[in-house]
Amino acid sequence: MDPGIIATILDSALRLAIPLLAACLAGLWSERSGVVDIGLEGKMLVSAFAAAAAAYAFGSAWIGLVFGIMASVAFGLVHGFASISQRGNQIVSGVAINMLAAGLTAIVGNAWYGQGGRTPPLEGVQRFDGILLGHSSLVYIVLLAVPLTWFVLGRTRFGLRLRAVGENPAAVDTAGISVARLRYSAVVIGGILCGIGGTYLSVGQAAGFLPNMTAGRGFIALAALIFAKWRAWPALGACFLFGLLDAIANQLQGLFIPGVGEVPVQAIQALPYLMTVILLAGVIGKAIPPRAAGVPYVKER
Amino acid sequence: MSAPIQLPKWAETVLVPAISVAAAFLIAGLVVLSIGENPLTATRYLLQGSLGTGEGLGFTLFYATDFIFVGLAVAVAYHAGLFNIGGEGQATLAGLGIALALNNLAFLPGFLLIPVGILSAAAFGAAWAAVPGYLQAKRGSHIVITTIMFNWLASVLIVYLLVNVLREPQSMNPETPSFPETSHIPFMHEAFAWFGITIPSSQLNLTLVLALLSAYLVWLLIYRSRLGYAIRVVGSNPTAAVYAGISPARIIIIAMMLSGALAGGLAVNELMGYQHRLLLEFTSGYGFVGIAVALMGRAHPVGIILASLLFGILYQGGAELAFEQPNITRDMVVVIGGIIILFAGALDGLFRRLVAQLFTRQKLAGA
Numbered sequence: 001m002d003p004g005i006i007a008t009i010l011d012s013a014l015r016l017a018i019p020l021l022a023a024c025l026a027g028l029w030s031e032r033s034g035v036v037d038i039g040l041e042g043k044m045l046v047s048a049f050a051a052a053a054a055a056y057a058f059g060s061a062w063i064g065l066v067f068g069i070m071a072s073v074a075f076g077l078v079h080g081f082a083s084i085s086q087r088g089n090q091i092v093s094g095v096a097i098n099m100l101a102a103g104l105t106a107i108v109g110n111a112w113y114g115q116g117g118r119t120p121p122l123e124g125v126q127r128f129d130g131i132l133l134g135h136s137s138l139v140y141i142v143l144l145a146v147p148l149t150w151f152v153l154g155r156t157r158f159g160l161r162l163r164a165v166g167e168n169p170a171a172v173d174t175a176g177i178s179v180a181r182l183r184y185s186a187v188v189i190g191g192i193l194c195g196i197g198g199t200y201l202s203v204g205q206a207a208g209f210l211p212n213m214t215a216g217r218g219f220i221a222l223a224a225l226i227f228a229k230w231r232a233w234p235a236l237g238a239c240f241l242f243g244l245l246d247a248i249a250n251q252l253q254g255l256f257i258p259g260v261g262e263v264p265v266q267a268i269q270a271l272p273y274l275m276t277v278i279l280l281a282g283v284i285g286k287a288i289p290p291r292a293a294g295v296p297y298v299k300e301r
Numbered sequence: 302m303s304a305p306i307q308l309p310k311w312a313e314t315v316l317v318p319a320i321s322v323a324a325a326f327l328i329a330g331l332v333v334l335s336i337g338e339n340p341l342t343a344t345r346y347l348l349q350g351s352l353g354t355g356e357g358l359g360f361t362l363f364y365a366t367d368f369i370f371v372g373l374a375v376a377v378a379y380h381a382g383l384f385n386i387g388g389e390g391q392a393t394l395a396g397l398g399i400a401l402a403l404n405n406l407a408f409l410p411g412f413l414l415i416p417v418g419i420l421s422a423a424a425f426g427a428a429w430a431a432v433p434g435y436l437q438a439k440r441g442s443h444i445v446i447t448t449i450m451f452n453w454l455a456s457v458l459i460v461y462l463l464v465n466v467l468r469e470p471q472s473m474n475p476e477t478p479s480f481p482e483t484s485h486i487p488f489m490h491e492a493f494a495w496f497g498i499t500i501p502s503s504q505l506n507l508t509l510v511l512a513l514l515s516a517y518l519v520w521l522l523i524y525r526s527r528l529g530y531a532i533r534v535v536g537s538n539p540t541a542a543v544y545a546g547i548s549p550a551r552i553i554i555i556a557m558m559l560s561g562a563l564a565g566g567l568a569v570n571e572l573m574g575y576q577h578r579l580l581l582e583f584t585s586g587y588g589f590v591g592i593a594v595a596l597m598g599r600a601h602p603v604g605i606i607l608a609s610l611l612f613g614i615l616y617q618g619g620a621e622l623a624f625e626q627p628n629i630t631r632d633m634v635v636v637i638g639g640i641i642i643l644f645a646g647a648l649d650g651l652f653r654r655l656v657a658q659l660f661t662r663q664k665l666a667g668a
Contacts, residue, residue, distance in 0.1 A: 038445065078643070088647030091384050091445050095592055096647060099639030104332070106632035111336035117630075219449055226446065266461035273450040273457075280442035289443070 009247045014135070015205060017243030019044065019214075022142045022197025023221035024228070024235045025149050026190035032153060032230060033186030034166040034292040035083050036090040039075065039097030040194055041218025047072035047198030049105040052119040052209035053112070055126045064126070064203045065138075069195030075101065076191030077184075084183045087296030098218075106211045117211035119202070128204040138200045143236075145193060150232035162186055166290035169297040179297045223276035230290060242272045312656055314604070318597055320652045321644035322611070329637045338628055350621020351614040357621065359489065359503025363570070365606075365613030366505075369512040370566030371591025372609055373519050376600035377563060380523055381556035382536035387433060387448030388564040388588030390455030391426040395565030397459060398425025399572050400467060400579035403480040411483035415573070418484055419511070422569050423562035429455065430561025431554060438550035444557075452588075463581060476580040486574040506574035512566060516602040519563070523602075532556050564588065586635070593638045596646040612638070 023040040030037040050071035055064025075097055082093040109117040128136035153159035164172045165182045173179050201217075202209040220242055227241075228234035249268040308317070330340035351361045371388045378385035385391075402421035406414060433447035463475040472478075489509070490502040523529040534542045535552040542549050571583045590612055597611070598604025612634075619634040644652070 038449070082643065082647035086648050086650050088650060090647075091386070092592070092596065092642060092646035095386060095589060096639045096643035099589060099593075099635050099642060101639075103632040103635030103637075103639055107332070107630055107636060108336060110630050110632075111628045117632075216453060219453060222446065223450065264461060264465070266457045270454055270457045273453045277436070277442070277447055277450050277454075280447060281436050281440045282442070 005251070009244070009251055011134070012250065013240060013244040013247040014139070015243070016246045017239045018139050018142050019197040019201050019205070019217050020221045020224055020242055021236060021239040022145070022193050022200065023218050024224045024239050025142075025145050025232065026193035026197070027222060027225045028149065028228075028230055028232065028235055029153075029162075029186045029193065030190040031225065031293050032166045032290055033162050033183045034169060034290060034295065034297070035080070035183055035187055036094070036294040037079065037187075037190060038091060038094035038222060039079050039101075039218075040221050041214050041216065042094075042098035042101030043072040043075045043191060043194035044198040044201065044218050045098075045105055045212070045214045046075055046101040047195040048202035048213055049109060049119070049198075049209045051195075051199035052122060052202040053109075055122055055203050056120055056208075059126055061122075061126055061128045061203050065196070065199045068199035068203070069192050072195030072198060073188055073191035076187045076194070080184050080187035083296065084180050084187070087298065090294050090296075102212060105209070109209065109211065117209075119209040122203060122207045126203070127207055128200070136200075136204045138196060138204045142193075142196060142200070145196075146232050146236045149235075153232065158185075163290070166292050169292050173297070173299065183297075220272050223272050226276055226289075227279060229288070245269075245271050308653065308657060308660065312660070314599060314601075316656055317649070317652050318599065318604070318645060320656070321649070322597065322641060324644050324652075325637055325640040328640050329633065332633070332636060333629060336628055338626055343622055343626060343629055346622045346625045347614070347618030349618075350625075351618035355501035356503050357617055359501060359505040360620075361610075361613040361617040362489075362509055363504040363506070363575070363613070364616040365609040366509045366512045366570045366574075367567050367587050368590055368594045368609035368612045369516055369606055370563055370570065371588055372594030372598060372605040373515055373566075373602065374560045374563035375591045375595035376598070376602070376605060377519060377523070377532070378556055378560040379595060379600045380529075380536045381532045381553060382539070383434075383437065383553060383556060383560075384445050385430065385433075385448055385557065385560045385564075386445060386589070386592060387430060387451050387561075388567070388591045389584050389586070390448070390452035390588075391429045391561040391564035392567040392584045392588055393455040393459050394429040395422035395426035395561075395568035396572050396579050396583060397462065398422050398565070399568055400477045400480070403484045403573075404477060407481040407484075409483075414481065414484045415486060418480075418573050419569050422565035422573075424565075426561040426563070426565030426568070427558040428561070430557045430564070434554040434557025437557075438553040456582075460581065463579070467579065474580070477578050479578045480573070484573060485577055486569070488574075504575045506570070508566070508570040508574045511569065513606070515563060515566060516606055520602040522559075528552075528555070564591070590638055593642045593645070597641055 023044055027037050027040050047068035051064040051068030054067030055061050079093050079097055082088040083090040106117045113119055128138050131137050153163060161177055162182050165179055169179045201213055224238040224242055227238040245268055249265045253265050333340040333343050351357050374388050375385055398421040399418050403418050406417060433444050433451055436442040436447050437444040467477045468475055469478045486506045486508055489505040490500050492507055493500045531547045531552050534545060534547055535549045539549045567587055572579060594605055594608040594612055597608040615634045615637060619631045623630050
């Protein structure tokens with residue numbers, strides 16, 4: 001294969017990995033604090049819409065980013081309220097977030113712009129342009145979030161407490177630290193990261209919002225999170241791997257290999273899901289989630 | 302606060318769900334208002350479109366049939382303490398089972414072919430649910446994550462098969478050839494015509510009877526059978542189950558297979574009852590609606606039938622509404638479903654606490 005194609009594939013792998021990575025790190029923060037988040041998909045979708053709508057209205061990609069983050073954090077807080085304050089079922093709340101986001105973005109988009117749920121196309125300063133090696137600033141912000149997450153969760157007092165809350169909230173509570181406050185801050189950080197990921201989709205990668213444009217990325221991010229065993233650097237690796245698979249699948253679309261016939265692109269698309277199931281089954285290694293993940297904290301017991 | 306909130310049974314089963322549904326509609330009304338439409342007009346179109354005409358009612362019941370199956374599927378797993386959000390994937394595989402059985406066994410007479418198709422749907426759905434069930438039971442892999450992954454695997458698999466293997470050779474569309482005529486489940490208007498009764502024609506077919514029968518059987522199973530008791534024990538306390546001589550692993554796998562088989566009913570209604578061929582995305586996200594239906598119906602078959610009826614009204618009425626007021630697309634139904642899941646599922650405690658407060662205040666006033 002000639003180096004040009006390899007460079008193209010690696011380049012598009014990075015592009016495809018960025019939204020995954022943002023959502024994956026969001027899930028990492030949330031689940032490390034003990035709040036399971038299957039609403040990553042919905043938060044990315046709602047921020048993609050809010051970002052595109054705001055970028056169009058105000059003529060600035062950065063204002064789009066601010067609105068994207070606000071929308072995602074707002075949805076995150078709904079999830080936080082249900083799972084932290086109300087001690088509701090976190091899975092149920094995540095499913096609700098996903099449905100709400102899918103429905104609301106489509107209906108509001110259609111009512112505002114009358115283009116079947118799309119936002120008008122964005123151009124010029126309404127989009128994030130490449131600043132370095134053809135990649136926009138959002139790409140570097142997301143990449144920077146990896147060492148930042150690693151450092152804060154592994155080396156700071158806040159991060160250590162946050163992780164402790166995901167393993168043994170009662171111990172943290174006994175030490176006189178608020179479990180709810182730590183979990184809420186994790187949910188907000190997750191919201192910010194999802195917001196950046198969603199904004200990248202509609203204002204960086206594409207030029208506008210399309211209904212359901214996340215197309216399952218939130219769930220692949222969840223798979224990547226398990227694959228990375230809830231750690232920051234492996235998350236980068238897993239997301240890049242899944243991005244690479246996607247890029248290869250795109251490249252091979254419609255390609256004929258002598259003796260094999262058309263490349264079954266679906267086989268490559270299925271790999272992230274398949275690998276995650278195999279990993280979860282404990283055939284190769286074992287993925288153990290934070291111990292208190294998904295368990296609401298009840299003080300008196 | 303940590304003590305379980307005690308409420309009278311009628312409040313538990315009727316009042317709390319009713320409040321959460323009312324709150325969901327209130328918020329949905331606000332959404333309608335915010336996009337500059339009148340919620341009352343919208344409600345009128347919605348009710349008229351779903352219940353106002355015989356044809357509309359037929360469509361409403363057709364959708365309700367779908368939701369009864371997926372709602373029961375979620376409920377059976379829920380009783381075993383499992384969250385099966387893989388209804389989409391299980392129904393998709395059930396559709397594959399139907400297509401394989403009907404198009405390969407077309408020589409069978411109709412009275413055999415229809416049951417074979419239904420059983421094949423149940424078997425494929427059960428098999429697709431059995432793998433996550435097995436992994437949960439034996440390897441401790443979280444069922445929520447594995448069923449999500451299996452949804453995506455199913456959708457990728459079905460695209461591959463329909464595009465490359467099962468497609469009708471001359472056709473450009475990724476769908477199978479039509480199923481043999483003998484395998485079509487009769488439409489309700491056809492069935493009524495046998496007895497000389499004319500009703501408006503719609504997609505509604507005899508699968509509704511199967512759905513109601515399934516609901517009755519699920520009730521028998523969960524509340525009146527030894528297996529159902531074991532399922533409920535495992536769901537509420539797996540440790541106690543072990544001491545009672547029940548194997549949680551076995552029960553988890555069985556409950557998941559039953560759940561998957563029930564999800565297959567969605568494929569029976571959509572494909573054998575209406576589409577008469579296998580096509581992409583026939584599940585239309587109904588698997589997730591099943592979660593709303595099961596939560597609203599409190600995982601009880603009667604509640605599920607009522608909740609299915611409500612969602613049937615929303616889907617059919619929503620289609621008519623979108624026709625009358627193009628600004629309110631059918632996505633509104635997804636929004637309402639999401640809010641109901643949030644209120645009836647995740648924020649359940651909020652309303653229960655409110656109702657409980659109301660009751661204590663009344664008691665104090667009465668004393």
